[in-house]
Amino acid sequence: MTNDLLLPELTAYTADEWEEVSQKSSAVGLYRSWLEKSTENDPLSEIRLFRHRAWLRSALATYFEREPTEKICQFWSWTADQALARAWSFSGLHELPVALLAMGKLGSQELNLSSDIDLMLISDSGGAAPIEASLKIFRSFLAKNTHFGFCFRLDFDLRPGGRMGPLVSSLRQAEDYYWSLGETWERLALVRTRIVQGPEALCSAINEVFQRFCFRRYIDYGLLDDLKQLRARIHHHYQSSRNSQFNLKLGVGGIRDIELFIHALQVIHGGRDQEFRTRSTSEALRHLLERAILPQEEVEFLYSCYWRFRHLEHMIQLGADTQTHSIDFSNLPHQLRSLEEDEVRKISRRVDQIVTSLLGSASNSEKTLPSTFEKQREWLIALGFSESIVNSLWPKLMAKTALSAKREKDESARKKFLYDFVIEVTNSGVDKELGISLLYEFIQAIRAKASFFGLLSREPRLVRDLARLFSCSPYLGSILASRPELIDSFLFRFRQGFSSDLEVSLDEMAEHRLLTEIVAANQFLVDRDSLLLGQSLSACADYICMELLNRLDEREEGKRLVLVAMGKWGGFELGFRSDLDMIFVSQDLPTEKDHRIARRFVNRLNDVHKGGRIYSVDQVATFRTSWSFDCESGTAGKILNE
Template sequence: MERCDDNQRHWYRELSQSDQRPQLLKALGCSQAFTDYCCRIPDALKQLHEAGLLSAPLDYPALLDELQGEASAVADADALAACLRRFRNRHWLRIVWRDLNRLATTAQTVAELSDLAVACIEVALDFHYQAMTEEWGEPRSKDGEPQRMVVIAMGKLGANELNLSSDIDLIFAYPEAGSTEGGRRSVDNQEFFIRLGQRVIKALDALTPDGFVFRVDMRLRPYGQSGPLVVNFDALEEYYQDQGRDWERYAMIKARCIAGDVASGEQLMAVLQPFVFRRYLDFSAVEALRDMKGMIQREVQRRNLEDNIKLGPGGIREIEFIAQCFQLIRGGQEASLQARSLVTVLNELRELEYLPTNAVKELEQANGFLRDVEHAIQAWRDQQTQQLPTDQAARDALAWAMGCPDWQAFSVELARHRDKVAKHFANIVADPDEGSDVEPNTLAHWHTLLDELDHDHVRQQLEEAGFDDGDEAARMLVALLSSAAVQRMQSSGRERLYDFMPLLLEAASEAEHPTQTLLRIIPLIESVLRRTAYLVLLMENRQALGHLVRLCDASPWIARQLAAQPVLLDELLDASSLYSVPDKDGLRSELRQRLLRIAEDDLEAQMEALRYFRLAHVLRVAASEVSGTLPLMKVSDYLTYIAEVVLESVLDIAWHNLTDKHGHFAGIDEARKHFVIVGYGKLGGLELGYGSDLDLVFIHDLPAGLATDGDRPVDGTVFFTRLGQRIIHILTTQTRLGALYEVDMRLRPSGNAGLLVSSFNAYRDYQRGQAWTWEHQALVRARVVAGDELLAEKFTHLRRELICEQPRDAATLKEEVVAMRNKMRDHLLPKGSGGEKVAQFDLKQGLGGIVDIEFMVQYAVLAWSNQHPPLAHYTDNIRILETLQQQDLLPEADALALIDAYKAFRSQSHRLSLQEQKGRVADSELRDERDTVASLWERLMA
């Protein structure tokens, strides 16, 4: 402290005798640089202490305001350089004090270091821009628009995770070409900004008697050191589109505009985003990532980096690599993975279940520990190093900084974390051939087959491999590989296809029906010829390829769904979720989490999320059914749950959209919607199939005369009509992922001629006075599936009243029900072609089929609920049949026979649906069930 005067020495003596003595000793003992700065700037620590800045964080606005105040008094570049360095060194002391004494979290430390760097860059840029415009004038575009430089931070600064003595990786750009105006002489914009960039770098990077501010690295710019220091946006965009390499995608994940014309910079980032994050699952990045991983491993061995806690095995770089692999592959689909912060991304990987909770916990703990070690190493001499020290004093200081009793204890703890990181790193983008059951010479056989696309040769080889119809398989295979679409592919894509086909042929040869399976998968291949990343997905995940073959072997419907929406291949990656489905609460929670990651005003993204959710879960139901893990009754239940959860979210989205535009209803509880969606038919009866549409009715109970209170108010009738329209729009609009559901609104009062949304009173009056018998039959299977709970209770009460209390003559009711059944059979029962060798039975409309059971149930409910109210409780046929038996209205044997028949018909219907066959079976099938139903019809309805 030789530079200190008596007052300063007295202050340090007092501090060393205060309760902050341990903190002072730790800062001085663990950082020689801290001691050096205290000697060189003896007032700095005292000023920080008296301002209370050693015990509290400092945010970016406060840092910038302080630096701008100090810089406002400087007159030239040299004075600015000195000002920046004094500012940096003073706050470096503050940050190191807080970090070593654990008064700040690791996240706070890196954030404050990043804010410190950004403030210095912003002030240096502003100062030199003003100085240069006085000499050369203001840069303008060819249209006369003022131009400012944009500073893009990469790496740790981009992620807001700068360390204590880190380089700052920057890219400089400006919006448009042009020249300066208003100065002593005019120069081209690029020349102006290159000189500006050079001055900013010098202000930060040059070593002066006061040290440096931050070392600046510009090598991540286009063309690296051989490229111009600054380019305009068009040139930057063209470079990344035409020449951007995989490692540059990797680097751009953390890119952030930090200074200058940030608003224009954000627009540039939006344009560049598709370069970084592909719209689809980008497994094409895996090979590049595998190469990067190999380079990392080879570099560790070549440079003997065992003692480097960033670059060595199990180090910080490996943690970052793990996170960024998922970002590159899945970031285009999962916006939450586009975050720059490593900690944020790791948390998202846990939330999205891409990494196990325990793995993320280990990586987070290791990252926190290693970053603290990195800071302690760099705090020792304020040097950019991540190398473990060899000097005993430095080792003792590092162990002390990390809270360990000695170097040995520290080494054990460090090794524990690094071993865990190395284990997880080894598992990322591992070569799929490692541990594969497929013999290399087997695949070589298939490669040889594809080299010689002669039909007879291919047919012979396929037949020898077990393909049951080698001629047809060869025809389709040769047609695919000889097609114009394949010939037009880029060489890299064609290579992927030819690498994939041997794996597919080998897997298909193991299927129960090899030729049929191959023919079902070929349309999927044709659909992804321009997006061969999906083929890489299957090559990288051999189990997923196995699931694809098994599912397509079992069901052409599944094969067609995958061909239409290849994005669903992602669902094949996890067998535990593919062959199981969550309950309704689980479905609701998953969809809510998906939608929470999307901005509330981004309707397009919400619609895509809803569609993917529905497609993915219907695929899981189908996979579970064909694998035998989900029985028939559960299949319909889950398909219905999926629709209900989707409808709940669609209503919430549409409601938010309308209230955001028109406001809420004055004087009405905003928590209530006063609106319900009523499901009829299969939806109401919990009996949805894979291709079922939704029979819906919309009802509201808002008091008359109310209007919304927003800037664009509308009355209640208009509001709810628009709400209904918006719901139908969200459900039925064709997007990239198709429509959510087909919707049928014909069961509303007065059918297509009626209002889209009925008031509750109007609905009640219609049902009491104007509804036909068939409409009350439909009401048997009606229930609220989404919307306001109080209105749902009112509807349920009204339904029971209409079913139980409406006066009905049994004979007349029976006559009308039978007449409607005969009319349906005449109009809907498929007519035979006359040339069929074997007559067919239509499962739904045929005599003794599904609709006969449904009509008997509906008749029984309408005829007998007056004396037996429990009949009106359920809306699904099986539980109503059970209630009929419990109420002694149907003999137990008859009830069980109808239930068994109904299950048999529906089970067969589901199987046929998955086989993409019409709902008919040979006339000889299900004879006992049909005869039972027909006999009971005669007894009950004749």
């Protein structure tokens, strides 16, 4: 490390200064006592004492403001780099074909006093046994708690696939993941990636792959929409429960908002201007000013605000060396007694205005589920759902997460759909608990596919229809719940011609009858028009039966059987699952072929298909025998193919 980045030695502080800071920070007193009394020289103790000495130098420089916060962060990041290098060598990883990548604030050399270290491991061939064995030693060397505490907490969650991905990916695996499954937030996260250990050739190849993924020559038009959704999701996930608190990192107008704003501009412009491919927040701001992308006033404000908030973050963390980011203005720590809440709120509001100009509002205007299960539970109980639904079925519903490469985006769509459905089924005024039960069956049937959640979140009419059917009709609701493939046809209400293959067309006819019942029932639940309902169901029977008869009776005109609809069908009053009353009429005395066609027609309607029977039939073979029908039935006759 160069001298201009070094912080004052511990001996540079007076006894009174040590006394003052020790009263405000339990960690200062503890680490100082360990340094003064220790005589141990084993590697794990040495690295921890090295860390604590550097932490004290950083904490005291922060408390007494002896150095700028940016310089303190650089010194503390250098300390972490040294610890990583010692652990890398101690574990034997330096002899293996694997690289260590610093992510997040360590990657940009802006690590805060109590931060985890975000890391990623990439090898030339994946996690071979020697790498896995050495990695256990590496992690223990740094993170194990001894009588001198730990050195650094390690976090590998930013790796390809997150917690579900392999701890060590090959470069090929990482490249395949990012280009096929990588999300916008991962592009932003990789902006600060810095390779700290590994073979030179591998490191060079990694850098090339990551640069191409992060920085595209041409802007994809979905990028800004993704960035806006990302900001809204972050702030929805973090919901402060106390008005007196401000989270310096996650609060609206806080540290993460500034970083998100700057990284978004880097990703947007870095494909064509390599000056933006810097890890440093300050350098990125300087380039934004030089390229006239941001006005000078905004750049100077963001720079000042960012490092002001980072200083305050250090001040609250040095109290006990804990990873905390929240200021409670009703109970300020001693070292921040002079801090004015109005000042912090004013700064954060101005940051929010600047960030909103690019990334949209932090508050998502679309309502969605409460962020925690406990809040969801309270919400459902307030809507009148039973304990059985809230405590038993709802957790199962929430466990059916979207199966998707774009997890964040599609989980957002899933939660929006669930929120909209619950509101609609509650407003239906019928059996909302039946509605939730059938919804669970439906989500099981669609296997939590993200494409369905995306469709449902974009189609409020479809959500209303599903809520209505699921809560009003166990029969029709269960059909849709178990047959999600009908959703497209239900949504677009299209009539598709039947296949020329008879067996295929029979399945399609059963599906068509089923779909017509669902559509007609949904319309009836809206307008309560029983006349229109009967007409819709009867017209469906007309269409299907004529299609089927024409396929079975291909004789020339004048020799074909005539089909007469009787009873409710003939009177346009057909109901759900109604039998079809019909007679066949021949021009002359019926022949054996007439009888054979009639039997085939009835059998095909009665056969069980994927959508069930097309229709059940109550049939009289000839017009002559139909005279036994009473007069009322006869007057309801309707000739279909006259």
